[in-house]
Amino acid sequence: MENDRMKQGLDKLMEYTLSTNDDISTHLKISDDLEEIAPDVGKYIIEFAYGDIYSREGLTNQQRALITLSSLITQGTEPQLELHINTALTSGLTPKELVEAIMQLIPYTGFPRVLNALTLAKKVFNQRELEVKEAASN
Amino acid sequence: MENDRMKQGLDKLMEYTLSTNDDISTHLKISDDLEEIAPDVGKYIIEFAYGDIYSREGLTNQQRALITLSSLITQGTEPQLELHINTALTSGLTPKELVEAIMQLIPYTGFPRVLNALTLAKKVFNQRELEVKEAASN
């Protein structure tokens, strides 16, 4: 049954990861780092976070990506925020939706966390060669 | 033009507030409290938070409610969290979607914040006489 959780987690993780893009290599790099000193953490991320939680019914991948982003922006935890701007885009959210999601947090976290998130978003948009201008067209 | 922001903010706030329910009285109670010592804060909430930010295009009310909830759970800021569990329900999110949204945060905030949010969610579901059992059926 454990094998099922691992398989389910990997399948779900794939849905958030571009095979042609460097965010998969970011995921793998994190795995490499962990492999040496704490291999079980990577296992827990796949089995528990992606296999148990992300794989639940009731919310779309895009909804889960928005919830995750909002929490990471509120905490200010980089570089995980950068990683999940990537997974949010891969889940199908548009750059414009991401920018709006970040701006929605101004009344709840204040400007500093929002400015830091926008800086990271711009960096990711550039890496993925997204039309960033389009993101701003409200 | 200021009047426009106030009007737009009030209109938007209405979309998140049940007229037949006590969450509108909760909103009004907050206004009462503020009226005495800081009346402009209520004005800023309506004009800036609801008039400027919530009224922007690009995300649905339900998406904005999810983002807001996620930030408040992450911060642990009660009683605002209770208020926005109400606005999330009024925006059309189901009890089940709310519970799933809260659970999505386990890998990002740990269990304690999630448990506190679930306790509040249960309280609000009871107040609104929602079929809570149904919320759990995954």
Next chain:
Amino acid sequence: MENDRMKQGLDKLMEYTLSTNDDISTHLKISDDLEEIAPDVGKYIIEFAYGDIYSREGLTNQQRALITLSSLITQGTEPQLELHINTALTSGLTPKELVEAIMQLIPYTGFPRVLNALTLAKKVFNQRELEVKEAASN
């Protein structure tokens, strides 16, 4: 194999819980609350938190209790902090050790979080009829 994680988690949870004391009822009360709206969260706490993490080798129960307490004090997440003051005592830490652990955080969190934790510790010591005076004898 899932059944193993559940069993391992329950066994480990027992080691942190007094059968003759009301902290087990606190645990059960939390379970009751969750049962209605989010039954799987209780399952994740037992299988993942206690079954996977707490059951790992390499640290004693008392070390894990200290680490947990320190994080909860730093976050200020009540009522989970109260619960884990109980589990820390059941793991074998003395009241005096707990008070010292809380005081060790003054240079890292400042006084407010520490004062709140001491207030909760005193409440738990009283509930368990521990010789609180003894706790203070440095």
Next chain:
Amino acid sequence: MENDRMKQGLDKLMEYTLSTNDDISTHLKISDDLEEIAPDVGKYIIEFAYGDIYSREGLTNQQRALITLSSLITQGTEPQLELHINTALTSGLTPKELVEAIMQLIPYTGFPRVLNALTLAKKVFNQRELEVKEAASN
């Protein structure tokens, strides 16, 4: 020389405490709570916080009160925030200045922390029978 730190701390603490008001009893109540399980924490608050830090030159009592309030609002650490709304008033800040100070944090913490602080401020103003209405007249 230690005695000097204790004396200096007590003298400084007096400047922030009304003898005719219940905020001194709040201070004493905290001391009572601590006395039993962690008497040295009260000593550290007086010797280190008030004796070493608050007693330094270079800032007025009112400036130190503003800095302290801002940090406690940002952290959301009650009941210490309530205590320091009292010490801020005793240091000579007016209710209006306090309300403005709290509102200055909207762009940096968002509305939730600010609303919680205003609720506490109103409670303290009422306890001290301050003309709260006057506080709002911008």
Next chain:
Amino acid sequence: MENDRMKQGLDKLMEYTLSTNDDISTHLKISDDLEEIAPDVGKYIIEFAYGDIYSREGLTNQQRALITLSSLITQGTEPQLELHINTALTSGLTPKELVEAIMQLIPYTGFPRVLNALTLAKKVFNQRELEVKEAASN
């Protein structure tokens, strides 16, 4: 009336910004970053933060700078903290007052946040070629 808020915000922002110093370019750089993906955020900072909030009566620019600094140090939000060490100096606070303000937070945030703030303060003092030694002379 919107134009008034923009004008008032810009006027107020000028009071916190040295025209001969690179902190204005820092402000502009942030604007450049935002211009591409979220131009309205810059507008909100000027209209809401500086036009509505900073422009209120009842506190001096220096008091508002102290409150802002204290919140940013408590949150640990760089690089905004660096920016506001600059605006605090431009508002007329001396390097010595800034250092004292940072030290006042030791009892409320612990040493780590304070040490990080002091490192940034030293960097800014060097950039502005301020007599840092003088700042330390208590």
Next chain:
Amino acid sequence: MENDRMKQGLDKLMEYTLSTNDDISTHLKISDDLEEIAPDVGKYIIEFAYGDIYSREGLTNQQRALITLSSLITQGTEPQLELHINTALTSGLTPKELVEAIMQLIPYTGFPRVLNALTLAKKVFNQRELEVKEAASN
């Protein structure tokens, strides 16, 4: 008596610091930074943090190191976290115990803070040429 606190603090600090390792130079570097603009902060760290708090009876150096690490991971305050991964190792905790301590926080802070701490731990293990592989062998 003050001299006693300084001496006691320095003695205690030595117990957490390798003379043959670069973490002592890290400690000294911090002192250098502070010396110029806030010399008393270094004094407070030694006299208050190490002289008063760390020197108390009732917990071992290793217990205090675990408590400190847990708080810094929860706060995400780098570079102090890196420094205290070093002091934890010097106090006698093994790399494996450190990794386990970090992993114990997954249920209480979520994965992002834990991943950042593991990245720093790996960096420190490499600097101290510790057998990192061994750390992972659960």
